[in-house]
Amino acid sequence: MRRNSVETRCVEFLRTIRWPDGIECPRCHDKHIIEVGYIRTFPEHKRYYCYKCRYTFSDTSMTIFRGSRLSLNKWFDAIVLCTKGSSAMDIKNMLHVTYKTAWRIKHLLETDLLAQEIRQRLIK
Ligand SMILES: [Zn+2]
Structure with a gap:
């Protein structure tokens, strides 16, 4: 799998702004989450699963960047x-x-x- 290093840096930057204290569920704000792969269109963007509310989300879920074809x-x-x-x-x-x-x-x-x-x- 090829990952674009520029896009990786962008997504890491987004994470530090969205979740300065560590990744949390955008729905219930719980921090008990695990990584469950990546977004098919952008393999640099990770997907997560929340144990508390069972919500699956990505680095861009619930932001204006969600589902976009633009990097x-x-x-x-x-x-x-x-x-x-x-x-x-x-x-x-x-x-x-x-x-x-x-x-x-x-x-x-x-x-x-x-x-x-x-x-x-x-x-x-
Ligand atoms: Zn949750």
């Missing part, structure tokens, strides 16, 4: 781009996505609290 690396690029007052068209050209996707990304990044926290850490 976290691209999302983070978009987060940095948005700080510079870029338009949806700029995001479209930079990430090679459709205008509709670019517009959606821009809107999500402007309103999402986790994205704002990531932005603050990335531009430091």
